[in-house]
Structures are given as structure tokens and as C-alpha cells.
Amino acid sequence: MTDLSFWILIHTTRTAPKPPGTPPSLSAGLIPPILSQARGVVLEVGPGSGSQMSSLKGPQITKIYGAEPCADLHEKLQSQANDHNLQDRYQILAAGASTDQIVKELLRGGFITSYKEGDTLFDTIICVRALCSISNPQTAASELYRLLRPGGRMLICEHVANPWTKPKGSIVARIVQQVYMICGWAFFIGDCRLNQDTARILLKAAEEDGGWAENNLEMAASFSTFPYLHGVLVKGS
Template sequence: MEFPGWVTDLRPLILLSMSLYHFCATLFEIIVLERSPSKALKLADVRLRSFARLWTAKGEDMSIEMPGPLTELLQQCHGTVLDIGPGSGEILPRFDASKISAMYGAEPAEALHPGLIKNARKHGFGNKYHALLCGGEPESLIPALAKSGILSSSGTGGTAENGIFDEICCVRVLCGVPHPQQTIKGLYTLLKPGGRMVICEHVVNPWRTEGSIGARIAQLVYTLMGWPFFMGGCELQRHTEIWLKEAAEPQGWDKFDLQYVGPTYAIPFVVGELRKKL
């Protein structure tokens, strides 16, 4: 269903309100039900737990409609796949498990892992799915991959320099990693020559070209209202498509096919695929 632009720009406000509710509910659980007020002082943990609570409640609903040709791109994934930030596995049904020999899901929210593993089994991955308790940033991801056995070293060299993944999927996750440029460069290194990255990320509104100045202002307003704090570190104004292009410099990508979806909205996406040169 297609919504008018002004309605779509209000949808983030609804999501922000829900996130605020789950943040307050998380504090109530910690302070009143668990009687551990000292835990409430660890805001990073509270935010992660709060966002996991929100995603457990609404993640499936928020994954029913995905922008652009994402489903078709995910269905083509094959071989050894790295999925960054899979949450509790809401997009796993969009993959063809028969084409995948091994899949690694890097998810930093431990509370989401039971649902992630359950969904992996439900959708035919079985023992082929490996849930990693880590983020997408190299300092977190590389040790977790080494622990899983797919990397021979926990450093950034060795096997990782030549690439180990046929496909790397980033679906609504690069908006929240702490060091996006470093993280994207690290993911590029982990990709095999000829390997593919599938991208579906919301970005800063391209108001100077095909976007909307009203939507760009809405992004600023939502940010000032606390979007990054209450939404697990998610940023609305990242230049992800530029950083993706820079990650392959100086040789460049063999294929760089990203398109805007909803460029006039407060949360526009770039969706597409990138292929690493042989």
C-alpha cells in the first residue's frame, strides 16, 4: 500500500513513541521487578535491552514490507553468507536455504538470539546457521568469526585479507554501527573476490537531487527528539552509499547498483547489490 509522503514522514514518530514506551518499560523491569537499580545506570545495556524488547514486539510487523527489490536479491544469495544484524531472524524466510552452505548472523543483542535460532531452524537452515554474539564492527566481528572457526586468526590479517564470504547482507543495520566507515571497509575485506554485498539501508535524504527538503528537515527533528538514543543507536542522516563506494577504493567495485526507494520520505532507503572485483 502506498502512503502519501506526509503520512510516511509521520510513521517514524509512531515508532519513536513505541521505542520510548519500551525504554520506560525496561527501566521499570530493572528497577522495580528485578530490584537492580544499579543496572539502570548502565545506559548502554539498558538501550540495547530496550531496543531488543521493541524488536521482539514489533520486528516481525516492521519486516512484512521491505523496500525495493530486496526479496529478489536475498533469494539469490548462495554459498557462505554473512548477515549483519539479523535481529530475531525476521528476514530469513526471504532467503533460499537450499542455495546456502553456511550462514553467519552477527547479532549483538543477546536477547534476540533465541528467536534468531528458532527462525533459522523453522526456515530450513538447521545446523547451517551460526548465530554470533557480536556487531558488524571489526573489533567485535573478527574475534567472533575466529571463535566460530571460520577465521584462522582473531586478527585483521590472514584469511580475512583474501575474503571468506560469498555474500554479505546488510539490511537496516549500517545505520546503527558505531564506526560505519571502518565497519564497511572491514566487511569489504571479508568479501571474496567476485563476492556480492546486498544492501538495504536508510540514509540521509537526498534533498539536493531527487529528495525533499521537508523530509530532510523531518530527519533533523526526529534526531533532536532522541531517535538515535531510543532506537538502539540508529542514525537517520548517514551517507552510507558514499562510504560503500569509498570502501572499494582505489580499485572500485565491479558492480555498484544502488537505487533510492522513497527518496522524498523522512526515511529513504538505498537498495541494491555491489560486486567485488576479481
């Protein structure tokens, strides 16, 4: 990572509540129905300051591990877990989206007692606006896929490169994304890339098994500078 300080400042500063009647953002509307499909042992990748906590309270979730490598966000993340009465179920891992780091933290905390290559650990893996910030997204996605149990789900809500070659895409929005990137978007917004083809990365991650058993990914706001890839991927049993 380069410099997350600006992003951390935004996400740890208390802001005034939005006035009643303010419409929810696009992603705020997309995320809860997707996260309602989380169950069992869950890994939340890059939870940041815990903005998805309210969607993780369902009784079908037994444990949630939040793999957040940025230690400066842990205090806010923990307080969000406490505020949502999830302190017994939400466990912060000081880890990035890599098998080595996740397993090391799980062993250190006594959450698992052993691990051998090929072991699967999670029923659900959540990636909400996380793969855009991970420096080696293909490696991370492939490792996350391998950690997912057979029949497990990957829940996705990620902003991605504008699909400008598709009928609903926009070349103007794609150019604007490039301009933002040239002007330092990634530097100011915690390494975030606006121009990533995350669908391709996720599909490639499952190629070793012949692909995902189910792929319900869709695009929202395909015409915009912030189109969202969202939906559920299910690993074969």
C-alpha cells in the same frame, strides 16, 4: 551502543499477525529480490531477531553467519532459524561488524582454523537496516569489504538520509529526519541514524581497489523520511 532496550522489546515481543490484504511495507517488498542473490558463504550483518530468515533458504546458500552483537536477540534469532529449518546452516556469531570480532568467533566455533590479514571469508555480505546502527560505519564497511571474496556481492537495503539536493529528494523530509534525531530517535531505536549517507560510505569502502566492479544501488521513496538505498555491489575479481 547506547540503549537498545526499547528496540529489543519491540523485536522480541510477539505481535498479532497482520490482517489479510495488508500491503507490505516498502522495505518488505524491496528486500526479498535482493536477498535472493545471496549465495555461498553468507555473512548477515546485524540480523536482529531474524526478520530476513525466510529470504535465506535458497539451496545456493551453503552457510549463513549472523553477526549480531546484541546477545538479548540471540534466542529469538535462533528460534527464527529453527522455524525456517535453517538450524544446520544458520550460525549466530556474538560479534559486531568488525574483522577482529568476526574472526575471533569463527575461530572459537571451529568454523575456520586460521586467519591471516587479507584473507577473504564470505561470498555474500548482507546489510539490511544494519549500517544505520553501527557506531563506526566507515570502519565497518571497509572491513566488511576486505572480508568479501573477489567477485563477492554486498546486498544492501538501508534507510538513509533524504537526498534532498537531488531532483527526487525532499528538503521537508530531510528536516523531519533532523527533527526526529534531535527528539532522540537514535536513543530509542537502538542507535539508528536517519541522516546517514550510506552510499558514500559504501563507495569509499572499495576505493582502495579502485571501486566496486558493479554498482546497482538505487534509491526508493526518495521523497520520504525513510528513503531506502537498495541493490547489489560486486567486488572486482
